[in-house]
Amino acid sequence: MPETPAQTTATALWPAPTASEAVDATVHVPGSKSVTNRALVLAALASEPGWLRRPLRSRDTLLMADALRAMGVQIEEGVGPDGTGEAWRVLPTGLNGPATVDVGNAGTVMRFLPPVAALADGDIRFDGDPRSYERPLHGVIDALRVLGARIDDDDRGALPLTVHGSGALDGGPVEIDASSSSQFVSALLLSAPRFNQGVEVRHIGSTLPSLPHIRMTVDMLRAVGAQVDTPESGGEPNVWRVTPGALLGRDLTVEPDLSNAQPFLAAALVTGGRVLIPDWPVRTTQPGDRLREIFTEMGGSCELTDYGLVLTGSGSIHGIDVDLGDVGELTPGIAAVAALADSPSTLRGVAHLRLHETDRLAALTKEINELGGDVTESADGLHIRPRPLHGGTFHTYDDHRMATAGAVIGLAVEGVRIENVATTAKTLPDFPDLWTGMLGV
Ligand SMILES: O=C(O)C1=C[C@@H](OP(=O)(O)O)[C@@H](O)[C@H](O)C1
Ligand SMILES: C=C(OP(=O)(O)O)C(=O)O
Structure with missing residues (x-):
């Protein structure tokens, strides 16, 4: 047959x-994968529940949802309050270890979540597909260390690794080379409203790929109430600043x-x-x-x-x-x-x-x-x-x-x-x- x-x-x-x-x-x-996974992270870091309508249901987004659940966030998959289409309710109830996160081969999961883990109380272990060991992560790991996090990564600057979350992160200024992935910048900005001092990320590499994806990060942060200064909003070239503050829970329809x-x-x-x-x-x-x-x-x-x-x-x-x-x-x-x-x-x-x-x-x-x-x-x-x-x-x-x-x-x-x-x-x-x-x- x-x-x-x-x-x-x-x-x-x-x-x-x-x-x-x-x-x-x-x-x-x-x-959209990129919108769904940013929305999940922002909803998990918010100070009130939120909704995602028409989220992408795929390996990368289910890995993101499962990882956040492993850290204590409640994500209920169902239909929206008006009965139209799939909608996920996110209840940001806590960020705790010990937990293990499978990143698969999702750049968004392997890069966006170590900063979230640094805010958790306890150890969060990250592992993934063989290819995830080869994908660059040093920009996130090195920056988080500068910002106050404790991470064990066998000195390879890559997966697998363990973030020893202490429930809070100092934050502050940091220089990174994001020429191998824009996701380094997005990762640090997404969690930054929850860092004690927010963040100032300065990209010092020669090139920066995927600028629209960084703009997506900034737009989505602003939509949940974060204050973000960018090169486009009159700031210095290659510098992004996020002010500490509470994030709103939103009702977001994914494009x-x-x-x-x-x-x-x-x-x-x-x-x-x-x-x-x-x-x-x-x-x-x-x-x-x-x-x-x-x-x-x-x-x-x-x-x-x-x-x-x-x-x-x-x-x-x-x-x-x-x-x-x-x-x-x-x-x-x-x-x-x-x-x-x-x-x-x-x-x-x-x-x-x-x-x-x-x-x-x-x-x-x-x-x-x-x-x-x-x-x-x-x-x-x-x-x-x-x-x-x-x-x-x-x-x-x-x-x-x-x-x-x-x-x-x-x-x-x-x-x-x-x-x-x-x-x-x-x-x-x-x-x-x-x-x-x-x-x-
Ligand atoms: O932030 C995102 O959602 C993405 C950023 C880009 O990554 P790189 O900057 O690593 O290319 C893109 O290629 C990837 O598919 C999704
Ligand atoms: C590069 C991609 O994915 P990732 O989010 O894993 O980086 C992609 O989807 O083309």
């Missing part, structure tokens, strides 16, 4: 469907994950079709909003209507020369579209992707080239010269965005099989069903 996507196991090969005609679909994309909307929008571009993503926010800090501009330059046209974002493909896909430093998590999906374009592309500014779920620059190069492509790595990006591709196995290296990138290529290339499509569970467990639903297969 042929395997259906729902039956696919972690190691099975998922035959990526080719599109026999132009896609015409509406795709409801679940909530759809615009980075997870990417493969579906790419489908409209690749097939010359039309895809509507309902509830696309008019104003957002999510990096995925840049797709409107990037996919327009690559040949699509975008319209933000009362119903959401509509992307219409023209039947042609153009190459692009673009710095993706602000929006690095979009790189695998853009590389997939670029491999199918009518001219070469250069993707720049994303050296830090080598330290993501996998070395994404190496993985994209190898997997697209194995299908007959012509991709070369530069120090900070990719050169992609489109060539006719053929079928084959597309390996994912436990990286959700490799799986969705492979599916985009599979739309136009017969016989692409995705190894471990189940890895999309990190941020989009419904991916195979949403994908076949969009294609009507």
Whole structure:
């Protein structure tokens, strides 16, 4: 019997469907990972209960919820007070150890929670997937030590580690090099209202990736009543200050994950079709909003209507020369579209992707080239010269965005099989069903 996507196991090969005609679909994309995990942390640190509506339910967000629960926070999963859709109630009842936190391979969990643990009373042990041991964490660990925390990390500056929480943290000024991950800055800012002196974070590295994600942190802190000074609000370049103070419990509706909307929008571009993503926010800090501009330059046209974002493909896909430093998590999906374009592309500014779920620059190069492509790595990006591709196995290296990138290529290339499509569970467990639903297969 042929395997259906729902039956696919972690190691099975998922035959990526080719599109026999132009896609015409509406795709409801679940909530943002980055917003859900920030909202959970802020609600756990608040002085009153809060609600999260339409939270993302995926591996990364369930790991975050479980970790906060392990430290004593109550998170009740259910439907909202008006009965519409999923809503989680967060009761910030205490932060206590001893506890063990499984970070999986979630950057948000491994970076946002050690500062929270420093505020807990007791030992909090952090462990995770093998890859989490290799992902940079030194910026958070070193900064927390400067701010008064006691941490045992075998001197590797990485996981596994134990934070010996003492119920409070001094806080104050700290210098960090966040060139390997913006999440170092976000992590320190998110917990800072609860530090005795708040925090002043000064980034001293040469580059700083993913600035929109830092803006998301600042916006969400302000929305729960925190006072934050930023470079954009007249402060010094590369310096963020958070004043100590109580945080409000909020009733927050999570926006759809615009980075997870990417493969579906790419489908409209690749097939010359039309895809509507309902509830696309008019104003957002999510990096995925840049797709409107990037996919327009690559040949699509975008319209933000009362119903959401509509992307219409023209039947042609153009190459692009673009710095993706602000929006690095979009790189695998853009590389997939670029491999199918009518001219070469250069993707720049994303050296830090080598330290993501996998070395994404190496993985994209190898997997697209194995299908007959012509991709070369530069120090900070990719050169992609489109060539006719053929079928084959597309390996994912436990990286959700490799799986969705492979599916985009599979739309136009017969016989692409995705190894471990189940890895999309990190941020989009419904991916195979949403994908076949969009294609009507
Ligand atoms: O703060 C966040 O929610 C994120 C920040 C970015 O991390 P890096 O700055 O490490 O790239 C991004 O790539 C990641 O997917 C989510
Ligand atoms: C880099 C990513 O995730 P993480 O939050 O684990 O860093 C991503 O989702 O593309």
